[in-house]
Amino acid sequence: MAEKRQIAIVEDNVKIRDLIQQFMNMQDDMECRNAFSSVESLLGVMREGDMPEIVLMDIDLEGMSGIDGMKLIKSKYPDVEIIMLTVYHDSHKIFNSLRSGASGYLLKHTSLPEIKDAIDVVLQGGAPMSPQIARKVITHFSDGAATDEEKPDSGLTMREQEIVVGLVDGLSYKMIADRMDISIDTVRAHIRNIYKKLHVNSKAEVIAKSLRGEI
Amino acid sequence: MPRLVLFLLVTIFAANSASAQGLPFNNFSIQSGMSQSVVNHIMQDDSGYIWIATEFGLNRFNMFHFEQFYETNGLSHNGVEVVLQRRDGTIIAGTEAGLDYFDGTLFRPVPGTRILEGDQVSVLFEDNRQGLWVGTDGNGLYYFSDDSFQYFGVSNGLSDDIIRGVIQLDDDRIAVATRNGVNIVSISQRQVIQIYREADGLSENRTRDIMKREDGSIWIATREGITILENGALRYLGVREGLIHPRVNKFIEDGRGGVWIATEGGISHYTNNRLHSYTDTNGLSNNIVTALARDHENNIWFGTYGGGADLLVSEKIQHYSVQQGMLSNLATSFAQDRSGRVWVGTYGGGLSQISGGRVSNFTTAQNLIDNRVYTLTMDRQQRLWIGTRNGVSLMENGRIYPGNQFPDLPDPKVRQILIDRLGDFWIATYGGGIARYRGGRQIALYNSSNGLPNDIVMSLLEDRDGAIWAATYGGVVRFIDGRIDTYTTQNGLVNNNVISLFEDGIGQIWIGTIGGISIFVGGQLRSLTTADGLPQPVAYFIIEDDEGNVWIGTNNGLIRYNTSILEDITDPDRVRDDVRFKLYTTEMGLISNENNSNAVFKDREGAFWIGTIGGVNHFRWQLDREVPAGPPVHIEGMSLFGESIPVMEYEFRHDENFIGFTFTGLSFSNPSGVIYEYRLRGIDQNWQRTTQRTVRYTTLPDGEYRFEVRARNSDGFWSPQRATITFTILPPFWKTWWFIVLMVIALILLSGFLYNYYRIAKLVDLERIRIRIASDLHDDVGASLTELALQADFLQAIQKDPKTGASLKQMGEMSRKIVTTMDDIVWSIDARNDTLGDLLDRMQDYATNVLLPGGIEPIFNFTGADTDKVLPLDLRQNLYLIFKEAVNNAAKHSGANSVEIIFDIKPIGYTLQIKDNGKGFPEKTRSGGHGLKNMKMRAERIKASLDYINENGLTIRIKGKGL
Structure with a gap:
């Protein structure tokens, strides 16, 4: 059996955090050693080399906010994937966190098996996307009102658009794959690409910083 | 044998062919x-x-001050070998123990x-792809590009480390x-x-520098001269x-x-x-x-081993003085003979x-x-x-x-011997007027007794019309x-x-x-004085x-x-001014600033010989080139009450109003010729001129200021670019303003307070309670329900009985449903999320959640x-509740397979339609049913x-005035 995939959680509600951690540790292929109530504590262990593959990150935290924490982790350790956890259904906030580099988001009352599924998807190189977010993606890439600076370098390809429309319609990955006659892995890869296009801005920021020697 | 000696002599002479004239090196060292x-x-x-x-x-260095950096300023070693500015602007320094960069304050x-x-x-060298090459003194060469690096040394083929x-x-x-x-x-x-050595034509193997010239040729410095590949x-x-040295x-x-x-x-x-x-x-x-370095003004800098740095502004001025063997530095007069030799008369040192x-x-002695x-x-x-203090x-x-x-x-x-076109000698004396000789015999004496205004005669001139002019201490005569x-x-x-x-x-x-x-033209005298902009009044x-x-x-x-410039003209765009007068001083290479009377001569090449109290300037003005780039200007210091403070944007207290600025326009060829213009936006809009590098403001009133200097x-x-700093x-x-506003509000409140006290208190309380309930519901109850749901998931995962599992699953789903419902309710009460965008999001989420599971396709058209x-809260709340009711009805009763939601917003008004393609309203039974009544009531609100x-199904339509 391959080594267990490392998951970390930052969540300030102790009960919710413990439940998710225990559940992760019950999985054959996952381990959650690090569950903290603040980004700072997680950064502490990461600095010492204890590197998770995926971080579940609450948005509203004491100290550094989840979104700032996510940007920081992404700038220092670009390979770590981050899934935002939130009680709010505030799609602005969620979408902004996705543009800054998150690989997905989950509402806190998502069931534990669904949380695990989402992590699996990310680990397999995909990215979970809900219909609400898919809608935002469509407006983001087609909104003529957006200023030139904010406008992403590249729009979505036809394929990617089809997939996002499918997600808006509430179709599962499986259903989209069937409808488009492609494999489910291809759907995941496409969604991953769509995220990458969203992240363009935050990447540029990281490069500029490293040039100035800040990192 | 004699031929060999001659050859040796010639070689030695060639090798040391440096002539002795002084060059205006401006030296900087520990003393500076x-x-x-x-x-x-x-x-x-x-x-x-x-x-x-x-x-x-x-x-x-800014020409006035050396800012020094040591290990205490972050350098990896006090011995600094090389400095490079990278293409991105970063300054990096290679030391005896590593490589550092400058963050603006520290290394x-x-x-x-x-x-x-x-x-x-x-x-240090940066290639055209921003790859950095770092050569070391004994440990080879490193190449850093992006995140990778490559090492070159003797171990992998380099000829030396x-x-x-x-x-x-x-x-x-x-x-390399x-x-x-x-x-x-x-x-x-x-x-x-490839490796090139002596065998390949290099003049010596121990190379010391390599240069690619603009014409493409490669120059290689060795211990045996220079090898040029051209x-x-x-x-x-x-x-x-x-070459002066091998x-x-x-x-x-x-x-x-x-x-x-x-060279060495x-x-x-x-x-x-x-x-x-x-x-x-x-x-x-x-x-x-x-x-060696060349700056933006084309000045050349020489770094020496133990003598500091020498700045050479130009070779145009060469010096002769006691150092070159003259017997006195007070040069008064010049002449040139046919063979080109220049004769210099000095006061006290005879003739050179x-x-x-x-x-x-x-x-x-001669x-x-x-x-x-x-x-x-x-x-x-x-x-x-030769006119002396004691005869000719x-x-x-x-x-x-x-x-x-x-x-x-x-x-x-x-003071002067003039030979006129007839061959007469006119001799100006200091105290005895003018004596005129013809054929060695005195034929006339001009002094104060016969028409000269003064017996001290400094100079004579014969003009193109043959008139003789004399300069005296009592005016000029013709x-x-x-x-x-x-x-x-x-x-x-x-x-x-x-x-x-x-x-x-x-x-x-x-x-x-x-x-x-005074300028005499057409019988008239025109003046040129300091009032006309002449920098100095005395015209020697x-x-x-x-x-x-x-x-x-x-x-x-x-x-x-x-x-050719009639007056000093300042370019309104501040690109280039027309400058009438340019002052040359020792900073620009003159041997002294104090000239001697009539001590000037134009030689056959047109160059000037100028006598000063410090020696002779051989001024080849033809080599004088203007510096066609303005000095970059920087604000380098600030002071508060005379104490210096770091340069940054400050918020001073109202009594911290004595503020100074120090700035430098970087010019190494003529630092004191730099003119500054400054202004303090917020107090004076007009530019002030100065040659000083410091400006102070006292008793500034409160306000926002921007200090600008160019x-x-x-x-x-x-x-x-101008340098600016705001404070x-x-x-x-x-x-x-807050104090004043506060006072006004306090007055209004006070007057209205008693009257409105109960009513306002009640309203405020109501709103407050409502929001508190909403957020409490959301935060506390919501979190507990979420915990409950996760607990149910967890139990379900660890137990085996399918019956218990099913009921745990139900429990989880129920909790989540409550959370969702509550989220909705709370949203409509809580004032935190209140844009039209949020409303549209909600509507889409709700319709998708309610309709899709029943096989009904939602179609949005906004x-x-x-x-x-x-x-506003009530608008958002009521619209949303009407919408929910309508969508719910469509999901439960219509039997439709699609519901179209059309929201058309125009400046004059909006229309929201929920349109299903189902069986329509049951005509008699439920007209005016509770749902419709409820919706109408909300619309009225x-x-x-x-x-x-x-x-063709049922369409609910709400129309209202502009959103």
Whole structure:
């Protein structure tokens, strides 16, 4: 059996955090050693080399906010994937966190098996996307009102658009794959690409910083 | 044998062919504030600062002050070898123990180069793809690009580990000069592809520098001269070709097609295939020259081993003084003979002859009547008439006749000997007027008794019409047509103490006095004084160059007057001003600022010879080039109550209102010729001019300010950018807007308070309670329910009984449903999320969640929505509740397979329609049913109309005024 995939959680509600951690540790292929109530504590262990593959990150935290924490982790350790956890259904906030580099988001009352599924998807190189977010993606890439600076370098390809429309319609990955006659892995890869296009801005920021020697 | 000796002599002479004249090297060393005097490297950054790396400390220089950096400022070692500004602007410094970059305040290790830690860096080079090449002194060469790096050393093919120079040959090839030949390295192959040594034509294997010139030729410095690869062929520059010393350290292009070469025995300047060499005898502070740099003004900087740094503004001015062998520095007069030799009269040192840069002297020992020489005149027979303080001597064929040539002079102090077109001698004396001789016999005496205004005569001139002019201490006179015209202040002369006379190319007579200049043209006198912008009043001499500029020697510098400019004109766009007067001083290379009376001469090349109290300037004005770039200007210091504080944006207290600024416009060729314009936006809108580098403001009132400064060089070019800094002086609290507003509000509240107290209290309480319930519900109950749901998931996962599992699953789902419902309710109450965009999101989420599971397809059609628009609470709440009711009805009762939601928003009003394609409204039974009644009531609350169309399904339609 391959080594267990490392998951970390930052969540300030102790009960919710413990439940998710225990559940992760019950999985054959996952381990959650690090569950903290603040980004700072997680950064502490990461600095010492204890590197998770995926971080579940609450948005509203004491100290550094989840979104700032996510940007920081992404700038220092670009390979770590981050899934935002939130009680709010505030799609602005969620979408902004996705543009800054998150690989997905989950509402806190998502069931534990669904949380695990989402992590699996990310680990397999995909990215979970809900219909609400898919809608935002469509407006983001087609909104003529957006200023030139904010406008992403590249729009979505036809394929990617089809997939996002499918997600808006509430179709599962499986259903989209069937409808488009492609494999489910291809759907995941496409969604991953769509995220990458969203992240363009935050990447540029990281490069500029490293040039100035800040990192 | 004699031929060999001759050959040796010639060789030695060629090798030391440096002539002795002084060059205006401006030396900077420990005495000037530099950290140390062994210079390793000099570099100018793109802000204009000069960086000087020494064996102990790094210096940043602005021409006035050395800012020093040491290990305490973050450097990895106090011994700094090399400084480089990268293409992105970062300054990096290679030291004896690593590589650091400058963050604006401190030095820090360059990230990603830890492998260099402890190595002595000798060379830094950035290639055209931003790859950084770091050569070390014994540990090979490192190449850093992006995140990767490559090491080159003896271990993998490099010919030596001591690196002396790196250049780029083309996109792929780098040439590396080492202590054992030159290596060619391929970037793409990451390996050495070729090595050149003596066997391949290199003049010596121990190379010290390598340079690619603008014409494409490659120059390699070795311990045996220079090897040049030019058009595929090799040639050499060595001592035999006139190089001052075989051991070449560095070179740099001079920006005008030539090359400056630094050796262990002085410097050589290669220009037009000729070498001119200079050593400490020419004023260089030390003969071992280790660094070279050329700044933006084309000045050349020489770093020496132990003598500090020498700045050479230009070779245009050469110096002769006691250092070159003259017997006195007080040069008063000049003459040139047919063979080109220049004769210099000095006060106290007799006569000096300058030939080929060498000086020889003639004094009373050679029959000169007195060593205090005032004036020299060469006649047509090449005889030199020497006016002294004690009569006139005559020199012919290099020999001086004994005795005074004019024993019957009215006064022995001879200030000028003029030979007119008839061959008459006019001799001006200091105290005895003018004596006129013809054929050796005195024929006339002019003094105060017969028409001269004063017996002190400083100068004489014959104009193009044959009139003789005389400068006296009582005005100027003109001998014309047998009469004497006198001009004094009464006729408009600017001052009666006249010193000098000059006729320009168009026949105007320039009259120099101790209080300005008068110009005689068309019988009229025109004045030129400090009031007209003349920088200095005393005109010791006036002369014109071949380009029509008039040069005026003063007691404080040399003025160039551009007569084609009628007045100083400031360019409104501050790009370039028309400058009439440019002042040359010792900063620009003059040997002294104080000139002597009438001590000027234009030689056969058109160059000037100028006598000062400190020696002779040989001023080749033809080589004078303007600096066509304004000085970059920087605000370098701030002060509060006279105490210096770091430069940054401040918020001062209202009583911290005594604020000063120090700034520098970086010009190394003429720092005191820089003119500044500054203003403080917020108090004065107009630009003020100054030559000072400090400005202070006192008792500034509170407000927001922006201090701005820009600079102009002496050629009239303005800095491309102004330097600015903003600051705020806070008002005292009793003047702050919040205080005033607070007082007004307090008054209003106080008056209205009692009356409204109960009503307001009640309303406020209601709203507060509502929001509190909402957020409590959401945060506390929501979190608990979430916990409950996760607990159920968890239990389900760890137990085996399917029945219990099913009920746990139900429990989880129920909890989640409650959370969702509650989320909805809370959203409509809580004022936190209140834009139209949020409403549209909600509507889409809700419709999708309710309709999709029942197999009904939701279709959204929103037009004209400004998603950032803030909606009032009641409008948002009621619209949403109507919408929910309508969607719920469609999901439960319509039997439709699609529901279209159309929201059309226009400035005049909005229409929201929920349109299903189901069986429509059951006509009789439920018309006016609870749902519809409820919706109508809600519509009324937001002053909207609600109706329905029962055709091809049911359409609920709400219309209202502008959102």
